[in-house]
Amino acid sequence: MIEFRNVNKAYDMIGGKNIILNNVSFKFPDKQNIGVLGINGAGKSTLLRLIAGSEYADSGRIIRTGKYSWPLGFSGSFHPSLTGIENLRFACRIYDADIKYVTEYVKDFSELGKYIEEPIKTYSSGMRSRLAFALSMAIDFEVYLVDEIMGVGDQGFQKKCQDAFAAKRSHSSLIMVSHNIATIKDYSDVAILLTGKDLEIHKDVDKAIDKYNVLSGTKSS
């Protein structure tokens, strides 16, 4: 369960303040896959980081129960000069997960081969997202926070991710941010539209996408 109560969030910019959330009170629907839509700069990644707890609100409360993943994204939480294995071990330690099991799982799932022993900075973005996915699947969360990295990699790997999520469906859900409308459609039960100050929830994902298209200017109303 995640709930925002009077949450404010803004970034200081050279030209003034960029307001992302303005006194937002919002209860996220439980056990549903949520797709987050919003134009560039609306604060989709920030929203995900707020949900995760990686970043704090300027004011207001964020109430969270259950086990949430870290925001799975390209910039991610991997340390660039540590190897894949070292990053994996670090994550296991802080999440109290079994290092041996996770290592085996990740080696098998990520298909990184020898690269798992190389520093993360040598990875391509596809390899990073494969590692992030495999690791988060192995640690097992109730809510997966996915920032843009869905739909990367080849078809085979995408299929694998879909299957892994499907298998977790009974006890895990996801909140995802993506520019890729098709990915949002594939995964989401409901959609949240970030309008640039507020959150709008849409039970009908297609309608949310229509509205998003109007906002982003790809379609006139």
Added chain:
Amino acid sequence: MELLHALSVQGRVVSALTLRETRSRYGDSKLGFFWALFEPFAHTVVFIAIFSALGRASPIGESLGLFLLTGILPYLLFSNIVNQIMGGLSANKALLGYPQVMPIDITISRVILEFSSLFLVMLLFLGIAVYLGISIRIDSFLDMMSVTGLIVLLGTGIGLINAAIESHYPSYRNIYGALSRPLYFMSGIFFTADFLSPEVYEMIDFNPLLHLIEWFRSGFYSSFDSDLYDPTYAISVCVGVFTLGLIVERMSSKRARQV
């Protein structure tokens, strides 16, 4: 319950970070721990050379090396902690993506590593001294440990304050470097306080490190007991700076998380 849970999470994070710091410092290259030994060794050798050239003997005890080390090690403990804390956030920024990793955890792990390294270095040097047949009779182990604890507080406090200033003004690092250089010569690393004329002593006795090193040596040497250090002053400065550091950290840690 909630507090216990939070503490166990923080314990896991700090131990994972300490492991990572230890690995990245001492794991990759064989030179890692050698450097930890070499740094105080190099300082000592330089001063031994200067003392010999001037034809001067050790102010306390027979061994000049031991005298210098009892000043250099506490000083390095302080300055290394400050530098480690200042560099800590930028070196671990990515890991703050994990919600349970707090900026203060990075600081704690670096202080633990620095303290353990220098403690090990001190034991090694004492071992070498014993091996060389230099007699060591520690006067008060408690005094030495108290001073060590106070130096950790002082270094952590200054480090946290510096890190906060640096996050607003990146060029502050150079300014601090220049400002802190004279400390090396004002902290009694290569002299005892009674060596100074009262006028000079009065000019630099604001420096808590001068008191701490004098105190440390009084604890170490049974033949030396200085009345030129003020424990009350040293304790108040260290505790005060540490508290201020924690307050500043709390105020600036929100900012540190933003990407």
